[in-house]
Ligand SMILES: [Fe+2]
């Protein structure tokens with residue numbers, strides 16, 4: 264979590280300038296201050312436990328963080344994308360502290376439990392602020408777009424959503440090997456089936472809108488997927504980490520559909536809007552099901568340690 268906070272700091276330095284909306288900028292600034300505090304608290308606990316924040320790991324994560332931000336900078340309509348990625352990052356932090364609470368409880372480390380609970384609540388509060396900012400983020404992205412261009416934006420973002428689903432499918436197909444826990448493995452399997460169905464629904468809608476699947480490049484770079492897959496490779500090597508990252512990935516999709524739903528409505532495309540609405544509901548259920556496996560994921564990770 265110390266590394267995660269370091270990476271959050273790297274992102275949050277520039278986030279207020281990129282937000283494009285005063286309310287969102289203020290949210291990012293406030294969370295930057297909270298995150299500095301969080302990093303200090305976690306660093307203290309790490310030292311109290313006899314560990315020194317690993318310089319190498321910090322460097323790697325900071326690098327990843329900058330890549331993440333460089334990507335956000337390079338993309339058009341940055342505010343929307345930034346809000347969605349930040350939302351997903353907060354979800355990853357929230358899940359990470361949920362895991363830490365469980366590990367610290369197992370170790371009888373009450374101080375870490377209480378610290379992790381406090382930070383977890385701050386991460387959740389930031390997620391809620393970002394959710395309230397989705398309207399503003401979408402407006403900054405499309406408010407000035409001429410109405411006749413809006414349908415192009417809907418198609419483009421549908422294609423991006425398809426790429427997100429495709430990447431999620433890849434992640435979930437590999438996750439069964441890592442899951443190490445029957446409950447988590449079962450949830451990953453179920454979410455894999457749902458993701459395949461989501462990808463089909465989006466393909467169908469794109470076809471109706473005159474964009475064939477052949478034009479779907481599913482370019483992972485188009486979504487900053489490079490950094491995400493780097494993330495997953497580096498991090499999701501244990502059941503607990505896998506569950507935390509799967510939870511974050513679900514929130515990347517939730518945020519994506521939340522914004523697309525607003526864009527579709529702005530474009531007067533009720534069919535796509537309704538599709539996104541039902542996808543948001545399903546993604547939220549999928550995220551909840553992953554959170555429901557946190558206990559058993561931690562148990563599986565602890566079993567592996569004991570063996
Ligand atoms: Fe944090």
Ligand SMILES: [Fe+2]
Pocket residue numbers: 271294298352353356386389
């Ligand atoms: Fe955070």
